[in-house]
Every structure is written in C-alpha cells, then in structure tokens.
Amino acid sequence: MQRRQFLAAAGAALLLPAGARAEDGPVRMRDLYNKDLSFSDYAKAMEGRRIAVQGFMAPPLKAESTFFVLTKRPMAVCPFCESEAEWPDDILAVYASRVIDTVPFNVKIVTSGTLELGTYEDPDLGFVSRVRLSNAVYERS
Amino acid sequence: MLKTLLLASVAALVSTAAIAQESLPQESSQWFTDAQAKIKEVMARQPNTKRAKNVILLIADGNGVTTNYATRLWMGQQEGGMGDDFVQPQEAFPYLALAKTYNINAQTPDSAPTAGSMNTGVKQLFNTINVSDKAVFEDCASVKGNELETFAEMVSKDGKSVGVLTTARLTHATPAAVYAKTAARDWEDAVPEGCTAQKDIAAQLVDQMKAGVIDLAMGGGRRHFIDKSITLSEEENTKGKRTDGKNLIDEAKAAGAEYAWNTETFKNLKLDGKTPVLGLFEDSHMKYEADRTDEDEPSLADMTKAAIEYLSKNDKGYYLEIEGGRVDHANHDGNAYRAVTDGAAFSAAVAMADEMTDDEDTLIIVTADHEHSIALNGYCGRGSPILGLCYEVNTATGEGNMKHADTPNLGADNKPYTVIGYLNGAGSVLKEQSDKSYSGSRPDLTDEEAQDKEYLQQALVPMSSETHSGVDVAIYAKGPWSHLFDGTVEQNYIFHVMNQAVHGDGMDAAENGGAMEATPASAN
Numbered sequence: 001m002q003r004r005q006f007l008a009a010a011g012a013a014l015l016l017p018a019g020a021r022a023e024d025g026p027v028r029m030r031d032l033y034n035k036d037l038s039f040s041d042y043a044k045a046m047e048g049r050r051i052a053v054q055g056f057m058a059p060p061l062k063a064e065s066t067f068f069v070l071t072k073r074p075m076a077v078c079p080f081c082e083s084e085a086e087w088p089d090d091i092l093a094v095y096a097s098r099v100i101d102t103v104p105f106n107v108k109i110v111t112s113g114t115l116e117l118g119t120y121e122d123p124d125l126g127f128v129s130r131v132r133l134s135n136a137v138y139e140r141s
Numbered sequence: 142m143l144k145t146l147l148l149a150s151v152a153a154l155v156s157t158a159a160i161a162q163e164s165l166p167q168e169s170s171q172w173f174t175d176a177q178a179k180i181k182e183v184m185a186r187q188p189n190t191k192r193a194k195n196v197i198l199l200i201a202d203g204n205g206v207t208t209n210y211a212t213r214l215w216m217g218q219q220e221g222g223m224g225d226d227f228v229q230p231q232e233a234f235p236y237l238a239l240a241k242t243y244n245i246n247a248q249t250p251d252s253a254p255t256a257g258s259m260n261t262g263v264k265q266l267f268n269t270i271n272v273s274d275k276a277v278f279e280d281c282a283s284v285k286g287n288e289l290e291t292f293a294e295m296v297s298k299d300g301k302s303v304g305v306l307t308t309a310r311l312t313h314a315t316p317a318a319v320y321a322k323t324a325a326r327d328w329e330d331a332v333p334e335g336c337t338a339q340k341d342i343a344a345q346l347v348d349q350m351k352a353g354v355i356d357l358a359m360g361g362g363r364r365h366f367i368d369k370s371i372t373l374s375e376e377e378n379t380k381g382k383r384t385d386g387k388n389l390i391d392e393a394k395a396a397g398a399e400y401a402w403n404t405e406t407f408k409n410l411k412l413d414g415k416t417p418v419l420g421l422f423e424d425s426h427m428k429y430e431a432d433r434t435d436e437d438e439p440s441l442a443d444m445t446k447a448a449i450e451y452l453s454k455n456d457k458g459y460y461l462e463i464e465g466g467r468v469d470h471a472n473h474d475g476n477a478y479r480a481v482t483d484g485a486a487f488s489a490a491v492a493m494a495d496e497m498t499d500d501e502d503t504l505i506i507v508t509a510d511h512e513h514s515i516a517l518n519g520y521c522g523r524g525s526p527i528l529g530l531c532y533e534v535n536t537a538t539g540e541g542n543m544k545h546a547d548t549p550n551l552g553a554d555n556k557p558y559t560v561i562g563y564l565n566g567a568g569s570v571l572k573e574q575s576d577k578s579y580s581g582s583r584p585d586l587t588d589e590e591a592q593d594k595e596y597l598q599q600a601l602v603p604m605s606s607e608t609h610s611g612v613d614v615a616i617y618a619k620g621p622w623s624h625l626f627d628g629t630v631e632q633n634y635i636f637h638v639m640n641q642a643v644h645g646d647g648m649d650a651a652e653n654g655g656a657m658e659a660t661p662a663s664a665n
Contacts, residue, residue: 028595035434073595074567076474077605086425104573105605106597 026052026110026141029072032131033090039117043131052112053092053133054141057103061125066096070133074106093120093129096136108141186235186624193621193642194458194502196296197449197494198259198635199231201487202252202315203469203480205512205614211477211561212468212484214527219485223524223544230492231507231617238626239613240635242511245274249611252469253326255510255632256318260462261289262636270314270342271322279325281336288322292639293354293460299643300457302356302414304448308427308441308483309466310362312342315510319462320349320358330365330383341365347389350417351396356459357451359420359444360466361427363402366390376402379424393419407439412447414454420444429467429479430486431594441465442489449497458502460639463490472513475568475597475607477528477561480515495619504620504642506635512612514564514600521560522546528596529588531560549588556583559591561598566607568597579603 032043032053055070069075070092094111103109113136121128167173204212209229217227244254247267254265261271268278276287293303307316312329321342329342340348343365349355366389367373367381383389394400398417401407410418422438433440439447445463452459465487471479491507498505521531522545532545549557571579583599590596600607616635618626622642 030595035432036437073474073476074597076567076607106567106569106603107572 026054026112028054029070029090029092032092032115037089039131043115043117046115047117049115050112051115051133052110054108054110055092056105056107057100057109057138058087058091059105060100060102061127064099066099067122067125067127068094068096068100070094070109070111091129093122093127093132094136094138095132095134096138098137100138103138103140109138110141111136111138113137183235188624189501189621191501191621192645193504193639195301195453195460195498196292196504196639196643197461197463197498197506198639199463199465199487199491199494199505199507200256200259200315201465201468201484201507201509202309203472203511203513203609204465204484204487204509205515205610205612207512207515207517207612208468208472208480208484209509209615210517211515211527212481212488215481216485216488218524218527224527225523229488230495231488234505234507234617234619234623236618236623236626238616238618238634239629240508240616240632241629242614242632243611249609250511251314251326251609252510253314253318256315256464257289258631258633259508259510259635260291260293260318262292262633262640263289264631264633268326269324270318270326272324276324279333281324281332281338284322284324284338291319291322292636293319293349295640296458296460296643297354300455301643302452302455302457302459303354304357304452304459304461305355305360305464306358306441306444306448306461307360307464307466308486309360309464309470310365310426311346311358311360311421312362312365313360313426313466315464315466316358316360316462317342317346320355321345329362331385341383343383343389344387347393347396347419350393350398350419355417357418357448359401359407359418359422359439359448360464361421361423361425363390363421364424366393366421373402377424390419390421393417404436404438407443407447410447410451412451412454414451418451426467426470429471429483431479431482440489441486442493445490445493446497449494453497458643460643461494463494465490468509469513472515472563473566473606473608475563475566475600476595477515477598478592478594478596481527498620500620502621504623504639505618506623506626506639507617508635509614510632511609512614514566514608514610516562516564518550518558518560518562520550525560526588526592527560529559529592530557530586552583554583556585557588558583559586559598563598563600563607564610565602565604566597566600567605568600568607569603570599570601571603573603 034040056074058069058071058075060068113133116132119130213227213229214224217224242250242255244250244267245264253268253270257265257271271289272284273287277283305316305319314326331341363379364382368383368386369381371381373379398419401410401420468480468483518531522534524544525532530549533548533550535546552558570581570583572581616626625638
C-alpha cells in the first residue's frame with residue numbers, strides 16, 4: 001500500500017513541468033535513477049539545470065577539496081560485509097563551488113547544483129561518476 | 142516412580158480439562174478452536190526416523206528471532222493484515238529449537254565460525270572458517286593439520302551432490318563454510334605472502350568443484366575469481382581483484398563447468414545434474430531484493446528452484462546450503478526496510494524448497510547464524526506498521542475494531558518513535574559535532590518518513606555500522622530426524638542432526654575420519 005502510494009505520488013510529480021518540483025522541496029536520489037540504474041525521465045528532463053537533492057555526505061576522499069559523494073543512505077562501513085570500503089552503485093558525485101566543510105556521514109543534507117549526466121573521470125582523483133552536481137552548495141536538512 | 146506419578150497427574154488434568162471444556166464460555170472463540178486444532182495436529186505427529194536422502198540447510202544471515210518477527214509482520218501487513226498472525230513458511234514447520242550462537246572466543250558471533258559450526262559440528266574461532274581451535278586467526282601456517290572435515294566432503298563420499306547458494310558473495314563467510322578452510326574470512330581472493338598452508342577462498346571453491354565435492358555454486362562475487370588486470374566488459378565491466386594473474390572462471394569452464402552471470406545465462410543453464418554449475422551474478426554481493434530486477438539477476442527463490450531441479454537428478458541425494466545473505470547487511474546499515482524485504486525473499490526460497498521436496502526423504506532446516514542489535518519498542522496497538530510509528534493501543538473495541546488508535550505513542554521528549562530501533566549504528570541520534578564530541582536529540586518523525594525505503598531507524602550508540610548480537614536464533618525443521626531439534630541447543634548441534642539424518646546411528650562419516658572426532662563428547 002505504502003509503495004503503491006509512493007509510486008502514484010512519484011508518477012504524478014513527473015507530470016508537472018520540469019523545475020516545478022524544486023518548489024516542492026528537494027528530490028531524492030532515487031528520483032534520478034530507475035531501478036535498473038538507467039537515468040529517470042526526471043533526470044533527463046533536468047539535465048543542465050539546477051536541482052536540489054536530499055542525501056548524505058560520504059566521508060570525503062581528500063582534505064581541502066571541493067569534491068564529495070552524496071549517498072542515499074548514510075555510508076555505513078561494515079567490516080563484516082566488505083573487506084574494504086566500497087561505493088554503492090547509485091551515488092551522486094558533487095563538485096561544490098567552495099572547499100567543503102565535512103558534514104558527518106549520517107547527517108541529512110540538501111545539495112543544490114547543476115545536474116550533469118554521463119560518464120566522467122575526475123583527472124585528479126580518478127573518480128568515475130555517471131551523474132554529478134556541479135557548482136553545488138549544501139546545507140543541513 | 143516419579144515419572145509414573147507425573148503421567149498420572151497429567152492424565153487427571155487432561156480429563157478435568159475435557160469435562161470443563163463442555164461448558165466453557167470461551168469454547169466457541171476462534172482462538173480456542175484454533176488452539177484445539179493445533180493440539181490435535183501436534184498429538185498426531187509421528188517422528189520420521191528414515192534416513193534422509195537430501196538435506197537442505199537454509200540460513201538467513203542475521204535473521205534472529207527479532208528480525209524474523211519484523212519480517213513476519215511486514216509480510217502480513219503487505220497482504221493487508223495486521224501482521225502478527227501471519228505465518229511464514231518456516232514457522233509452519235513442526236519442530237523448533239533455539240540455538241546458542243556464540244563463537245569459541247566471542248560472546249557476539251560473526252558469520253564465519255557460526256556457519257562453520259553448522260557445517261562441521263564444532264564451534265569455531267571468530268573470523269575463521271572450518272579450522273579447529275588450535276589454529277590462530279590470520280596465521281596461515283596454523284591452518285596446517287587443523288583443517289576440519291566438512292559435511293559437504295562427508296556426503297560427497299556417499300555419492301551425494303552438493304550445492305551452495307547465496308545472495309552475498311560466494312566467497313563470503315556463510316557459503317564459504319560449505320567448502321573452505323581458512324584462518325581468515327577476508328582472504329577471499331588472496332592469502333598473505335608466503336602463505337602455503339591454504340589457498341584463498343575463491344581458489345578453494347574452484348578446487349572443490351574440480352574435486353567433485355561442490356557440484357553447483359551460485360551467488361555474487363565475480364571480481365574475486367579474476368585477476369586485477371582483467372576487465373570483463375561483457376559482464377557489467379567487472380574488474381578483477383586477484384593478484385595471482387588467474388582467471389578462475391575460465392579455469393572452472395575449462396574443467397567442464399557451466400557458467401552464468403545474469404538472468405539470461407542463468408535461464409540457459411542445462412541443469413542436467415552432471416555438469417558443474419558456477420553462477421556469479423554480481424561483482425560483489427547480489428542486489429538487495431528491494432533493488433533487484435528479474436531482468437538483471439535471479440531471486441534467491443529462482444536460484445533455489447534451479448538448484449533443486451539440478452541436484453535432485455542424483456539418485457543418491459544431495460546437500461544444499463541456501464543463504465539469504467543480505468538481511469544481515471541491511472541490519473548493519475540500520476535499514477529495517479531492506480532487512481524485511483530480503484527476509485521476505487528468503488521466505489520465498491524456503492517455500493520453494495519445501496514445495497519441491499518430499500518430507501519423507503528431505504530434511505529441511507531453516508535458521509540464522511546470529512541476531513543483530515535490532516530491538517522493538519512498545520506498547521504498539523495491533524497493525525502498527527512494522528517499519529513505521531508505534532501507535533497507541535485502541536481500547537474502544539466495542540464495535541470489534543482491534544486496530545491501533547490514530548495517535549502515535551510519544552516519548553518523554555514528546556516525539557513519536559518507530560516500532561523498530563537499533564541499539565547502535567549509523568542511525569544513532571547522537572551526531573558528531575564540530576568539536577568531535579557527540580550529542581543530539583531524537584528528530585521529529587512522521588509515519589511516512591519512517592516507512593521510506595531509505596530510512597534508518599533511530600539507534601543509540603553512534604557507530605559506522607550496526608553490530609551483531611549474541612542472542613539465540615531459532616531453528617525450524619521438518620523431515621527425517623527433524624524431531625531431534627528441541628529445547629535450547631548449541632549451534633554446532635545442527636550438523637549432528639544432519640549427520641544423524643543422513644548416516645544414522647552408525648555415524649558412517651565419523652568412521653571415515655570425519656569432524657565428529659573433534660566434538661567435545663568424543664574428545665573427552
């Protein structure tokens with residue numbers, strides 16, 4: 001029931017003109033992906049435009065950086081699940097407009113930036129991303 | 142003498158009860174009649190003491206009594222009920238015991254030695270698999286001479302086939318316990334330099350397939366079977382992790398195995414009961430059920446169906462271990478949504494195994510390796526959403542409405558709380574502050590937020606990953622010798638029931654130099 005309600009709500013939202021959702025508050029990362037990890041219609045419609053996305057800041061890879069990874073759930077590091085830290089396959093790479101101040105991994109944030117789609121390898125970090133927010137700013141939710 | 146007196150008293154009680162029931166005001170209640178029917182069912186039970194041709198051991202990792210309860214309510218509520226009265230397939234099995242899950246050196250167990258204890262009959266050391274207590278964690282040399290014999294090796298000598306399924310990596314702790322012996326569970330694709338007493342876990346699987354011990358193995362973990370220089374461009378661009386230059390997938394294929402890596406290749410498997418099968422459906426773990434698509438990879442029930450179809454072609458029978466590997470991972474994340482959705486997928490695999498087999502010749506055991514720090518709040522009215530808020534008990538039941546009141550229970554902080562909580566983990570309400578200290582308060586919460594698939598239930602101790610707990614887990618069983626499950630038992634007892642069911646009192650396997658020699662009873 002809950003899931004049906006959610007799907008109905010998501011479906012209805014997609015019928016709105018692109019951009020209207022920003023006024024309704026931030027989207028969730030799952031709004032950008034379909035279940036098979038292809039980009040959603042919403043993501044395709046919003047490519048190149050500024051959107052606000054709710055999520056969590058994974059522990060940054062590098063100090064004094066403008067880069068961080070947004071995850072849909074807190075990036076729990078489970079020694080019994082993994083022998084080393086691993087990225088989920090549905091992350092969002094964020095390039096902030098300023099050097100970031102780290103937010104603890106389990107504090108919800110809202111990140112706003114320009115949505116970029118397509119594979120990109122960061123020349124400094126070697127980090128490969130499929131979807132990004134650039135010129136981003138973030139705040140605690 | 143005492144026993145005779147006791148039996149006489151019981152007879153007297155039964156006779157009194159029979160008389161009293163004739164005029165009991167509650168006797169027309171469905172609660173009463175259902176329980177009477179249950180009495181008849183239990184009294185009619187006859188132990189099955191035939192030799193088991195087949196043994197299926199289903200383990201939902203991290204699915205202790207509390208997590209199983211959460212899945213029960215979730216499944217029942219998905220069907221539109223209140224949830225409490227829902228019966229999962231394993232909960233309808235006739236025999237039940239509680240297992241004590243601790244490891245030799247750990248009050249709180251991990252999945253490697255717990256699965257090892259079920260596969261060898263002896264408790265083992267934290268983070269090790271199928272080596273005796275004389276071996277030492279991460280000490281490769283200590284493995285030599287301390288390897289235990291596995292149930293898979295024992296039944297393989299009897300001519301039975303062996304299968305292992307998991308939604309985690311095939312090289313992960315629980316599946317590895319079917320075929321591997323290692324001083325460290327993390328040696329999935331490599332051992333330390335100079336280590337010669339054992340191979341890495343992936344290599345041990347392929348060796349056991351070549352040796353004819355393991356006939357069918359399906360799960361995740363493709364990357365641990367190929368060298369880091371190799372990228373499988375056809376297979377989701379899997380990059381290898383091995384450092385020995387090997388491609389064990391090719392080695393298995395060269396040795397005659399059939400290989401599947403997605404739904405399409407899975408559906409094309411011959412399942413002829415003769416050709417060894419290696420299925421590796423993800424780089425790492427397979428997807429959570431909540432994130433899985435049928436087009437991408439099979440469900441645990443799909444794999445169970447295929448495995449039984451394959452293994453049952455052996456007239457001498459089989460041993461199949463089936464792991465629902467990610468109930469545990471979801472609990473580690475503090476995300477009850479994925480714990481119960483993977484729990485439901487595990488239940489579907491139990492139902493499939495039960496449906497495809499005959500109770501007369503197949504022993505089915507359903508258990509967990511350990512529980513988590515998951516806990517439940519009260520006092521929730523019936524039908525409170527198991528993933529959502531704990532609503533007040535409705536006391537205005539005059540018109541027969543037993544469902545919870547509309548108002549959620551509140552803590553002393555005047556905020557609602559969820560039915561499920563965790564004692565520790567990423568959902569901690571204590572957050573790291575800028576001065577590195579931890580403080581916080583419980584956020585306000587709506588039922589809709591709490592039931593979201595990404596929601597983490599509130600937890601106490603801040604940790605990057607929620608922990609296991611040492612509390613008992615249930616063992617549900619049916620089939621030959623399943624009546625030996627009774628009371629509170631040590632987890633390694635599971636092996637002994639499987640061995641009794643397959644080999645009988647003669648303990649044929651022990652005579653073959655099996656692990657039975659290492660049990661405390663025979664060591665004394």
